[in-house]
Amino acid sequence: MKTLILIAHPDVMDSSTQQFLIESSSTLTGVTTRFLTDDLFDIDYEQELLKNHDRIIFQFPMYWYSAPYMLKKWLDGVFDDKLLKNGLKGKELGLVVSLGVSEKSFAVGQSEKFSLSEIFRPFEALANKCQMNFLPIFSISLFAYMEEVDRKKLLIDYQQYLTKEVDASFKSKENWFIERMSDYVSQTSNEKLANILEKVIENRETLDELSMLVNEMRSADE
Amino acid sequence: MKTLILIAHPDVMDSSTQQFLIESSSTLTGVTTRFLTDDLFDIDYEQELLKNHDRIIFQFPMYWYSAPYMLKKWLDGVFDDKLLKNGLKGKELGLVVSLGVSEKSFAVGQSEKFSLSEIFRPFEALANKCQMNFLPIFSISLFAYMEEVDRKKLLIDYQQYLTKEVDASFKSKENWFIERMSDYVSQTSNEKLANILEKVIENRETLDELSMLVNEMRSADE
Numbered sequence: 001m002k003t004l005i006l007i008a009h010p011d012v013m014d015s016s017t018q019q020f021l022i023e024s025s026s027t028l029t030g031v032t033t034r035f036l037t038d039d040l041f042d043i044d045y046e047q048e049l050l051k052n053h054d055r056i057i058f059q060f061p062m063y064w065y066s067a068p069y070m071l072k073k074w075l076d077g078v079f080d081d082k083l084l085k086n087g088l089k090g091k092e093l094g095l096v097v098s099l100g101v102s103e104k105s106f107a108v109g110q111s112e113k114f115s116l117s118e119i120f121r122p123f124e125a126l127a128n129k130c131q132m133n134f135l136p137i138f139s140i141s142l143f144a145y146m147e148e149v150d151r152k153k154l155l156i157d158y159q160q161y162l163t164k165e166v167d168a169s170f171k172s173k174e175n176w177f178i179e180r181m182s183d184y185v186s187q188t189s190n191e192k193l194a195n196i197l198e199k200v201i202e203n204r205e206t207l208d209e210l211s212m213l214v215n216e217m218r219s220a221d222e
Numbered sequence: 223m224k225t226l227i228l229i230a231h232p233d234v235m236d237s238s239t240q241q242f243l244i245e246s247s248s249t250l251t252g253v254t255t256r257f258l259t260d261d262l263f264d265i266d267y268e269q270e271l272l273k274n275h276d277r278i279i280f281q282f283p284m285y286w287y288s289a290p291y292m293l294k295k296w297l298d299g300v301f302d303d304k305l306l307k308n309g310l311k312g313k314e315l316g317l318v319v320s321l322g323v324s325e326k327s328f329a330v331g332q333s334e335k336f337s338l339s340e341i342f343r344p345f346e347a348l349a350n351k352c353q354m355n356f357l358p359i360f361s362i363s364l365f366a367y368m369e370e371v372d373r374k375k376l377l378i379d380y381q382q383y384l385t386k387e388v389d390a391s392f393k394s395k396e397n398w399f400i401e402r403m404s405d406y407v408s409q410t411s412n413e414k415l416a417n418i419l420e421k422v423i424e425n426r427e428t429l430d431e432l433s434m435l436v437n438e439m440r441s442a443d444e
Contacts, residue, residue, distance in 0.1 A: 010298075064301055065344035065351075069294035076232075076291050113350045118343050121336055122287035128335045129287075 003162050004053035005033045005096075008060040008071035017098045017143040021059065024155045028163055029183060036070045046078040051087045056132070057162065058123070059096040065119050075126075084130055093127040094135035094161060095120055103141040135166065174204060225384050226275035227255045227318075230282040230293035239320045239365040243281065246377045250385055251405060258292045268300040273309045278354070279384065280345070281318040287341050297348075306352055315349040316357035316383060317342055325363040357388065396426060 005025060012018045012035060025031050032053065050056060060067040097116070105112045106119070116137050117124075127134035138161045140154065164176040181197045184190070227247060234240045234257060247253050254275065272278060282289040319338070327334045328341070338359050339346075349356035360383045362376065386398045403419045406412070 064294075064297050065347040066288065066294060069291050069298050072286075072288060072291035072294050075286050079286055112347065114343055114347045118340070119347055121340050121343055125287040125334065125336045125341055 321363040
């Protein structure tokens, strides 16, 4: 699966959240990152980029209940009926949104009054129009105050959001880890990790065999 | 009441809808119109403008389930905590949105999947944040195909949306017409209209007197 991240931030270098996310995604294969700015862009090139990826991610800090304007400028320029007709159907659209307030503020009865799902409805409507599958919103609140252990968890969750197939099964999660570990082992030649990886793969194979056996027995019973 | 219209359209001169709306609002007193572009703006000046008006109107064609990017660019630049703390509380925020599709498409079960109220939730959230009163959305669909009689109705509805106080009573509607007619009569010195206006005012005074009489009789009964 190929993933395209479009980052809309007026000053990426100055954002610790964006720097963390960019570093977290840099080790992943099949991930392309683009920085949207106020400048002009080549519409054909941008449309080709979209067509060549399976999962499109808009990544930005929430400014006044939407993305910073450069994402809309890019959308207004790049999205057209031609692209909609032959290019986006069946792809996935995800949002990675950083928040300057606690996520609790978006609960019912709280100060922000509306949930993130409500606030980002225009993007869901866009996905609907383009026949894309809209992914759950990936939100990060108050990154600056996050403990180290929570940042590590965030790193894994974010990497999965970018590249793991949408499937809640344990097998899919395990496969994702096996792929990442294989990448890492082949890059670092860490022997200890290589052994662990071998064990994980063996276990997975044993589980698969058992599962097949159970299915065969079930079929014989019917 | 003073009303500020902020128009976000990439090519106002080329839009028959915007031209119609601009002409419709041009005869109204207390209405200021601003055209938002891609250019830089003076933040202090924009903030002062907002503070000096009671009703703020964002007027734009719907592009990809939101306003064209120049409105967001303006919002990102002009809105800040300072403005929120001392400037917008109690004012009104309205949207005048033109649509390239029939409004029916936004009904439940239809192709657009979400209602206009849902699509423009981010603006409602913004109004909530600024302690402004969010007005009902004023939407215009398929203006180009509209009959002359419907355009006349649209003109009045639009003028009322800009300048009539929010109050569903007949008296408030009548007062709005009396004010508009007075403006027109003083500008044109049309004698026939001046006589009609006089009659309308007389009727209103008679109604007010009757209403006072009824209230007095009610009080005496209690």
